[in-house]
Amino acid sequence: MKIAILGFGTVGKGVYEIVKKANVQTQNLSVSHIFIRKNKKRVLPEMTDDIDEIMNDKNTDVVVEALGGIEPAHEFILSALQHGKHVITANKAVIAVYLKEFTDAANENNVKFYFEASVGGGIPWIQGLEKALRIDSVNSISGIFNGTSNFILDQMTRNGQSFAEVLKQAQKLGYAEADPSADIDGIDVANKLCISADIAYNINIKDRSKLPIFGIRNIKKNDVKFFEKNGYSVKLIGTTHQQGNKFDYVVEPKLFLNHTLEANTPDNYNLISLNGDTIGKLDFYGQGAGMFPTANAVVQDILDIVEEKDHLKRNFDQKMEYSPELTSGDYLVRSKADIESLFAEYAPTQEGEYLLIHQIPVGKMHEIMKDVLNVDDSSFMVSLPSNSSLASKGSIRSQEAVA
Numbered sequence: 001m002k003i004a005i006l007g008f009g010t011v012g013k014g015v016y017e018i019v020k021k022a023n024v025q026t027q028n029l030s031v032s033h034i035f036i037r038k039n040k041k042r043v044l045p046e047m048t049d050d051i052d053e054i055m056n057d058k059n060t061d062v063v064v065e066a067l068g069g070i071e072p073a074h075e076f077i078l079s080a081l082q083h084g085k086h087v088i089t090a091n092k093a094v095i096a097v098y099l100k101e102f103t104d105a106a107n108e109n110n111v112k113f114y115f116e117a118s119v120g121g122g123i124p125w126i127q128g129l130e131k132a133l134r135i136d137s138v139n140s141i142s143g144i145f146n147g148t149s150n151f152i153l154d155q156m157t158r159n160g161q162s163f164a165e166v167l168k169q170a171q172k173l174g175y176a177e178a179d180p181s182a183d184i185d186g187i188d189v190a191n192k193l194c195i196s197a198d199i200a201y202n203i204n205i206k207d208r209s210k211l212p213i214f215g216i217r218n219i220k221k222n223d224v225k226f227f228e229k230n231g232y233s234v235k236l237i238g239t240t241h242q243q244g245n246k247f248d249y250v251v252e253p254k255l256f257l258n259h260t261l262e263a264n265t266p267d268n269y270n271l272i273s274l275n276g277d278t279i280g281k282l283d284f285y286g287q288g289a290g291m292f293p294t295a296n297a298v299v300q301d302i303l304d305i306v307e308e309k310d311h312l313k314r315n316f317d318q319k320m321e322y323s324p325e326l327t328s329g330d331y332l333v334r335s336k337a338d339i340e341s342l343f344a345e346y347a348p349t350q351e352g353e354y355l356l357i358h359q360i361p362v363g364k365m366h367e368i369m370k371d372v373l374n375v376d377d378s379s380f381m382v383s384l385p386s387n388s389s390l391a392s393k394g395s396i397r398s399q400e401a402v403a
């Protein structure tokens with residue numbers, strides 16, 4: 001099977017090296033082309049800057065898109081599918097927007113569109129979710145979906161390093177996106193959660209402008225210390241629940257007691273959980289970012305094509321409504337501005353530097369936080385786990401589905 005790799009960065013190079021190493025399973029794979037920019041030096045014989053040469057090459061069976069971003073990735077993926085080539089991509093940004101279009105194009109052209117590496121890096125999460133869906137309805141998904149932010153929060157907690165210092169390390173290690181604001185502002189988690197929810201509920205989330213997303217850009221060493229002193233670790237979490245024809249969806253920092261699996265998920269690792277009606281809670285854990293874990297997931301998809309292993313068929317045509325009120329929770333907010341009146345309905349109490357907000361609908365919390373950021377753009381918020389002692393003493397309670 002001949003493979004063209006579009007983009008020769010962290011993931012593209014990883015795929016190239018795994019294919020070149022050729023063990024028993026991969027020995028029939030070879031790289032036909034590597035697509036690079038026009039201004040780049042061609043240091044390998046497979047390199048080309050001519051995309052048409054790849055699309056028109058009848059001997060190339062699979063295109064691995066590892067460019068990142070929306071365009072030209074979207075254009076090249078569609079074109080490859082229309083030229084009768086299977087496509088594998090790790091690019092969650094483009095899939096989150098065009099999953100249905102790519103799936104339809106793959107079906108029309110009788111080829112495969114696989115994207116395991118796009119969520120959870122090396123973790124077989126999409127495969128696990130699809131397997132669960134063969135039997136169950138999956139009514140919630142939650143977890144740590146971003147390696148860079150987990151690495152940052154983990155290093156800040158364990159080694160007391162500053163945010164800026166650790167972000168640089170994550171970039172050097174190849175974990176961060178080309179524009180790392182996607183990692184730290186929660187956009188990358190949002191993309192991965194959209195893809196997961198689309199598959200789990202067989203929907204096509206189109207309008208993402210109203211979805212509540214709050215990242216870790218504003219977290220300070222002192223926040224991490226305060227949480228630690230109270231027995232908590234902070235993690236950037238993506239969560240979705242489904243109830244009847246409604247679903248919710250949120251990306252936000254959340255506290256976890258120090259003995260929990262989430263609190264003990266280190267470095268670039270991800271921990272993603274689903275809840276199915278017969279399987280119950282199922283956890284998926286592994287490296288969520290980095291060259292070889294991600295490339296491994298890409299090559300696994302290629303091997304599924306070689307072995308003619310079909311993935312679950314979804315048409316993303318169920319109609320479901322996003323509900324900002326399906327879940328409520330307790331939050332801590334740190335802001336230099338006088339914000340108590342904004343939360344007057346939700347029994348705010350002062351906890352040291354923080355305002356503790358009780359049982360507020362998640363959508364409402366995020367809406368008000370936009371106003372808070374308008375008056376102080378360094379404000380930070382964190383969601384509290386269910387039954388947290390901090391919230392009940394007035395000292396930190398919870399996010400619970402209003403079932």
Ligand SMILES: NC(=O)C1=CN([C@@H]2O[C@H](COP(=O)(O)OP(=O)(O)OC[C@H]3O[C@@H](n4cnc5c(N)ncnc54)[C@H](OP(=O)(O)O)[C@@H]3O)[C@@H](O)[C@H]2O)C=CC1
Nearest residue numbers: 007008009010011036037066067068090091174289290294
């Ligand atoms: N790194 C990781 O751990 C993971 C990454 N991913 C996803 O995989 C994809 C690739 O990520 P990664 O390898 O880290 O990114 P990199 O930035 O390391 O690599 C992307 C490569 O593609 C090249 N490229 C971008 N646009 C073009 C273009 N228009 N024409 C030709 N070449 C282009 C870049 O060149 P240049 O440098 O000149 O811009 C670069 O060499 C992204 O979608 C990312 O979200 C998914 C899971 C994990």
Ligand SMILES: N[C@@H](CC=O)C(=O)O
Nearest residue numbers: 146147148175177289
């Ligand atoms: N930047 C992403 C890469 C993998 O998806 C992350 O840090 O998780």
